[in-house]
Amino acid sequence: MPATVLAGDIRDLRVWRSPDYTRVVIDLGSRVEYSVFVLDNPHRVVIDVNDSRMLADVARVDLVDSPVRSVRSAVRNQRDTRIVLDMDGPVNPSSFTLPPNDEFGDRLVVDLYDLGAESPARPAEIAPSSPAERQTVSSSSQRNIVVAIDAGHGGDDPGAIGFDGRIREKDVALAISRAVFERLRGIPGYEPVMIRQGDYYVRLQQRPQLARQNRADIFLSIHADSFSTSRAEGVTVYALSQTIAEDENIRRVAEKENSADLLGGVSGDTSLKNFEDDLALTLLDLSMAWSIEQSVAAGSYILNAIGSVARLRRDVPQQGNLWVLRSPDIPSLLIETGYLSNPREARLLTSADYQRRLADAIVQGVMNYFYERPPEGTLVAWQKANNQGPDRQYVVQRGDSLSLIAQRHNVNMAQLRAANNLRGDIVQLGQTLTIPGGGPMPVVSAPPTVSEHTISRGETLSGIAERYRVSLSRLREANDLRSDTIRIGQVLQIPAF
Ligand SMILES: [Zn+2]
The missing domain is CATH 3.10.350.10 (LysM domain)
Known part of the structure; x- marks a missing residue:
């Protein structure tokens, strides 16, 4: 698989282990022509990089937890570099190049997918339990609410870099995610699942899929921000925007034959491909509208709880175009926990104490939301019906x-x-x-207003009411409108429920 031209220095070689593949990232001085192939007996992966020099010390690459036993390199044809990875077992390589970004120059990425039973030991961390295991977790017949916790970025994707050039978003996100996991693990009726458990990258498309495989009731993606000035600060919570959702639904219907999308919100485990296009789109729109509405409501509870431990950049959930939030059947939120470009917040976000307090607040918000709207058949629904807090x-x-x-x-x-x-x-x-439940769990009320909409050309108040599925009178009331006249650029508060 030869790629483009130009000579290159090999500056570094990095290895990241994921649960089912190993990512090898080769940092280059420029774009290169290369080829990758495997050899058996013993298992090896050979990466030939044309017109290049090896500047990295490959003997010192960190291979912990990976199935790569050792890395060697040699000069070939006097001007090419051959890199040999000695492997524990067979792998299936898949490679691609990446252009420079803020952090790195040109890169060659080789993903080595595990084949067969010889896959290496996983990092010693808690694996998400399978759905079959889960049913035995709760002593009663009530199921647990599953919370998917997605630590943003990871592995070769560090995310935002802190003001000091050292703090990395992927580490902060993982630490806070782990704290959320630990906190939820101790709460009867809840079962946390980590989407990323260590320092490796999980593709964006795969993150919501993993949540779905674990039958998650909510998906929380944890991130930290960065900005060009050090003044920016505060927490922001995002849900998917309605406009993006509509485009996304059209695309899903077009690709429904190959998609594993489920219509959880309206039809249980029904797959999209069982429906004619028109009906599929209608069902998907309904399911997505449900998912977004729930996301925004959950986001309001979470912001309300976080407000007691952190500054809020916006005190209502924002709606945006974010890949990981596109599940039509799982309420999904992205939480930007603060700015790593702000020295004060960066120091807080790297302190274990603050990470724990933030995680506790996120969990409190999640519990408040689910106590208010418990999914049927869950222990929390039972507790609420029986007037008991957990x-x-x-x-x-x-x-x-x-x-x-x-x-x-x-x-x-x-x-x-x-x-x-x-x-x-x-x-x-x-x-x-043990914190006794006893009476009903105290519910912190969520702010009634949950999102904003800026009027564009051609929109009407009734159209907006329909889009957000609120009544015209609620919309008028929330915005103090006497008539239905609106102007372009005007910002409307959209009441949630
Ligand atoms: Zn991020």
């Missing part, structure tokens, strides 16, 4: 006192002492406390 587990952190914990969880001191057989008010760092 018992929760809490691990005592540095600086906690019993009264602080009671206050934070909205329970009184006597209840908290009784639930944990405590005589006094002394708690130890690292001690696990």
Whole structure:
């Protein structure tokens, strides 16, 4: 598979392990012509880079957790470089080149997909449980609410870089995601699933698919921002925009034969390809409208909870065109947790304490949303119907006192002492406390206004009401409108529910 011309220096070689493939990134001085092939007995991958010099020390490449045993390189034909990867087992290579970006120059990427049973050990982290396993998790017959946590970027994609040139978004996103996972794991009725569990890249299209495979009830993509000035700050929450959703639905119907898309919101596990185009589009529009409405509502609860620990850039969810949010059947949000270009926020975002507080707030928002709108058949729906909040587990952190914990969880001191057989008010760092549910879980009310719409040419108030599926009178009321006259550029508040 020869590619384009020009001579190149090989400046670095990096290896990232994903659950089912290994990514090898070769940093180049310019575009190169190259070829990739495999050899058996023993298993090797050979990468020939024409007209190039090896400047990297390949013996020192970090190969931990990867099926690459060693890397060697040699000069070939006096002007080409041959790179040989000694492998633990057979792989199927797939390669492509990437143009320079802010962070890196030209790159050659070789993805080595595992073949057969000889795949290497995965990173020692918690694997998402399969749907079959999950049914035994809850002691009652009520199912758990599955929360898919997607740490943005990863592996060769560092995401935004901090003000100091060192802090990387992929690390911050993974740390906060893990904190969300840990927090949710202790809450009966919830089951967190990590979409990315380590420092590797997962393709954008694959992220919502993994959420769907795990039958997620909500998808949260965790990111951090960066901007050209250090002043920008605050949390932003995004849901998919309605306009993008409409274009996306048309595309999905056109490709429905090859798509694994499900219509979860309206028809359970029905696949799109079982329907005629017209009907498929209608069902998809309905499902997507449901998904966006739920996303915006969940986003409001999450922002409301985050507001007590962080600054908010916008206090209502924003709607945008983001790949990972395009599920028609799973409410999906992207949370920009702050600006790494802002030294104050960057320091907070890299502190374990702040990551935990942020994660706790995200989880609180998720719980408030699901307590308000529990999916049928879940333990949370049962708890709500029976007027019970869930018992929760809490691990005592540095600086906690019993009264602080009671206050934070909205329970009184006597209840908290009784639930944990405590005589006094002394708690130890690292001690696990049961936070009694008892009465209904306190629900923090979400702000009633959840999105904004800027009027473009040709739009009418009734058209906008229809698009967002709110009544004309609610829309007038939310915007203090006496008549239905609107002007181009005017910003309307769209009430959610
Ligand atoms: Zn990002």
